[in-house]
Amino acid sequence: MSIILNKLKSWEGFLSLILISVILVNSLNSESFLSIDNQINLFELSVEKIIVALIMVFIILNAEIDLSVASMMGLSACALGWLVDSGTPMILALGLCLLIGAMGGAFNGYWITVFKLPSLVVTLAMLIGFRGLARVLVEDRSIRVFPSWFEALGQQPILGPIPLSIIIFLGLLILAVIILKFTGFGRYVYFIGINQNVALYSGINVSRVKMILFTASGIISALAGILFAARLGAVRGDMGLSFELDIITMVLLGGVSIFGGSGSINGVILSILIVLYLRNGMSLSNITGHIQTGVIGGLLILSVLIPNLQKMIHDFLNQRRKQLQ
Amino acid sequence: MTLKTSNQPILEVLNISKRFDMTQALSNVSLKMYPGEIHALVGENGAGKSTLIKILTGVQQADQGELRLSGAPVKISNSQEAQTYGIAAIYQEPLLFPDLDVAENIFISHQDHGFFVHWDKMYKEAEKILSGLGVRIDVHNSASGLTLAAQQAVEIAKAISLNVRVLIMDEPTASLSDHEVKQLFRTARQLKQEKNVAILFISHRLEEVFEIADRITVLRDGKHISTRPLSTVTKESLVREMVGRDVDQFYATRKTRAVGKRICSVKNLSKESTFYDISFDLHVGEILGFAGLVGSSRTDVGLAMFGINPADSGSIELDDNIVEINSPQTAKKLGVAYMTEDRHQLGLAMPMSVTSNITLASLNQYLNRYGIIKREKEGKTAKEFKNRLQIKTPSLEQEVGTLSGGNQQKVMFSKWLNTKPKIIILDEPTRGIDVGAKAEVHAMIHELAEKGLSIICISSDLPEVLAMSDRILIMREGRQMGILASREATQESVLSLAMGQKIGIS
Secondary structure (H helix, E strand, O other): OHHHHHHHOOOOHHHHHHHHHHHHHHHHOOOOHHHHHHHHHHHHHHHHHHHHHHHHHHHOOOOOOOOOOHHHHHHHHHHHHHHHHHHOHHHHHHHHHHHHHHHHHHHHHHHHHHOOOOOOHHHHHHHHHHHHHHHHHHHEEEEEEOHHHHHHHHHOOOOOOHHHHHHHHHHHHHHHHHHHHHHHHHHHHHHEEEEEHHHHHHOOHHHHHHHHHHHHHHHHHHHHHHHHHHHHHOOEEEOOOOOOHHHHHHHHHHOOOOOOOOOOOOHHHHHHHHHHHHHHHHHHOOOOOHHHHHHHHHHHHHHHHHHHHHHHHHHHHHHHHHOOO | OOOOOOOOOEEEEEEEEEEEEEEEEEEEEEEEOOOOEEEEEEEEOOOOOHHHHHHHHHOOOEEEEEEEEEEEEEHHHHHHHHHHHEEEEEEOOOOOOOOEHHHHHHOOOOOOOOOOOHHHHHHHHHHHHHHHHOOOOOOOHHHHHOOOHHHHHHHHHHHHOOOOOOOEEOOOOOOOOOHHHHHHHHHHHHHHHHOOOOEEEEEEOHHHHHHHHOOOOEEEEHHHHEEEHHHHOOHHHHHHHHHHOOOOOOOOHHHHHHHHOOOEEEEEEEEOOOOEEEEEEEOOOEEEEEEEEOOOOOOHHHHOOOOOOOOOOOEEOOOOOEEEOHHHHHOOOOEEEOOOOOOOHHHOOOOOEEHHOOOOOHHHHOOOOOOOOHHHHHHHHHHHHHHHOOOOOOOOEEEEOOOOOHEEEHHHHHHHHHOOOOOOEOOOOOOOOOHHHHHHHHHHHHHHOOOHHHHHHHHHHHHHHHHHEEEEEEEEEEEEEEEEEEEHHHHHHHHHHOOOOOOOOO
């Protein structure tokens, strides 16, 4: 019993409680909520964001931030449209897009590791830069040039009812859990996040770890952009605009400390589910998108407030108990 | 013993107890402090000194017991309240606002209120206090440019401006040079004589305690052991009370041993505006001490050899090959380890487990070909070091930040020994740890040298350097003043070199 109580006191326990209540309310509100179709659909609608959230966990654990992810999604999608439009074979175009992701991410990493610039500034610049490039490539057009097999990959289920993008997400999720929990690299990510200098003075190649993370962030954002393009069947310059905020919200709500070094994928999975289910539940009840965004914002504020409130109440009760004794 | 006392103690601690989860940090501790006395508080790490200070300054509250100020019971529930009662503390690392100037720092918490700050008055007041202390600091300077000693003087001035009645000095001398310590002591005596302040002085250096204290209180394992006037205490009796057993010697006797062949030769190592022309040989199984005052750049030479801040010119030869050490990774590969003096900021990741800190620098040994950590092998290593170095911890999964200073130091040793180095640079290996742990660390260093490890030991503790080293390299302001064989070295000869009288280099 006390084990369960202790679990509930932890952040993950708290998130589980919220998740359960969201699921309860949703399924009471709408019969279709728990149907497989709805479940797949609600994941599919946000799959690009939650894929990028996985790498964002690593970046924030490392006490860095990458604001340029959504712009990179847009850039890779637009580059794909532009390349195919100008006659590049589809497969080659896909490869080039991933390469653009790698180069863009490495570019971020270069300024952060070699010139020791804050990632907040560097990736903010690239948020503008990548988006600008995307808009230059497609201008005001909407490019719809993809072969039908590519659109089918983005829209049709390939394994039972599950589409490719969700399978990719699940694969990356397992990979992320393994890397973070069991590998030396994951250990380094935590140590660097807790205290970069301790890692440096232990002879760990801190720059290399950061470089790998930002490059991976670029590649995965580019991949998410490609999946986005496949799902929509067309590309536009404003694709993925301001997705970075949702992505970072999911990670922080999941209990990953913005100061680095603490948090886990488990919490982030819970927070992803909460955010997706909340949005879906509100959609099913015909609540508009703007209000949905407001609710998610409120949740983020609560996520910061509640642990503090909890501590205050805890301290207060303890003091009372002492006085009574 | 010239206690200018009325018999009324200014501060009374009565039967204070404090418990943290599993550990009883203080049990039934009582202490009286009189105006105009310097009262030393000594004890090993974990004896309860820090907890007691935290309770006196309102950072933590006692579970049981009472505090009385001039006879009246008081409750101190935060540091502002402590301030209003006239209780102030200064620490080893002063907590000033680096961008504010000296006067602003002094009056930070109690500027003359009203809508405008009375700048003129504030600067004059600040100057008056500082000159009263016999300290010359320009009150318009920003705090960031001050030496540690000057920063402490500012903290003391701040306490005076708050009409301090009880001043707690928590290891104020740990980072000061001898000269600065003398200055601090002059200030402390002045406070006691002229302002009738009661000073609670905490230090790990017993020499200092004997120099300055009027009375000495010993804590051990959270219990009050004794409070005696200085005249009835000897060094031996004090140490006996602190550790609860006889410690034969402060320092393990150094056996004269033959050192092996040359393993490392450093020639004319220089780094612009830091250190110049450092040259020495290091042999297998040798302990080479680095002595010098604060600011002599000994640490910088260590950091250059470890590749954190590589040197600009000069050469390092390992096993007769000239090597280029431009990163800690290279140093590690070449078998050079550097154990930092700053456990908290540079040495250990405090929220991580003992095990993962021990294997941090050698994690590659524990990875399979997919990069997965072999937990079992890792745990085995941690256990080996726990037994070998007698690390006291409830479990190896314990957060390393919860261990005592001495045990944290042992975890750092484990971390570097596990990289199987040929040369280890120890920077202040016994800073901030208690007498018992100190003796253990000394014995350990000797044992490592016996086994053929070559050791560079940077230390500000002169008796320690003299007792430990085979040879001593003395530095002053970035320059090498000489190398003495330990049998010809004395406190006087090392100190005179460190303070600038050059004699023949051997």
